[in-house]
Amino acid sequence: EIWESPKIYRIHNTYLSRKEFRKFVTECGGFVEDKEIEKHVNRVGRKITAAAGQKTRSIRFFVVNEREIINALAWFPNLVVITRGQYDDCFTEDELAAILGHEVGHIVLNKRAGWARENLKECREDEYKADQLAVEFAKKAGYDPNAFARYCWRTMGHQYRAGYSAWGDDSCSTHPPAWRRIIALNSNLTQPA
Secondary structure (H helix, E strand, O other): OHHHOHHHHHHHHHHHHHHHHHHHHHHHHOOOHHHOOOOOOOHHHHHHHHHHOOOOOOOOOEEOOOOOOEEEEEEEOOOOEEHHHHHHHHHHHHHHHHHHHHHHHHHHHHHHHOOOOOHHHHHHHHHHHHHHHHHHHHHOOOOOOHHHHHHHHHHHHHHHOOOOOOOOOOOOOOOOHHHHHHHHHHHHHHHOO
C-alpha cells in the first residue's frame, strides 16, 4: 500500500527514469560536445517552454550524439532529448521548434494526466494532442505553425526510402502514421480561430 501513495510513486518513477536516462545517453554515445548545437537547442527550447506556460528552465533539453537515428523524446518528469540525427534533419529553426514543441507537449499533457497510458488508443490520442500543442507552442513562440506538418511529410519520405510503406499496417504502433497526423494537423490549422 505504500506504493499507492502518489508521492512515493513519483519518487520511484523519477529514480527509475533517471537510471534509464543515463543508460540511454550512454548507448547514444553521450551528450553532443558541440556547444553551439547545445546552445541552439536550449535557446529554442526555452522559447517553447515559455510559450507552453511553464516556468523558465523547468524543462531541460539535451542533445545526444546518436546520428543514425532521427528521434526526439520526452523523458519523465521534465527532460527533452533530441538525437544529433534529428537535429541535423531539421531544415529550419521552425522545424526544430515544432519538434521540441511536440515533446514539451508530452510533458505538459503528462503533468495533467500522468505518464502511464493504459492502451494503444490512449497513446495515439496523446500523440495527436502533442502534435496540436507543438503547433500552438511554436506559433506562440513566433515560429511557423506549419513547420510540424512539413516535417511529418519529410518523415514519410524517410520511411519510404527505408523500405517502409506509409500506408502499411500500423495497428501495433503507439504513434499514428504520419499521413494521419498530417490530416489532423491540417484540419486544425484550417479551422477558424
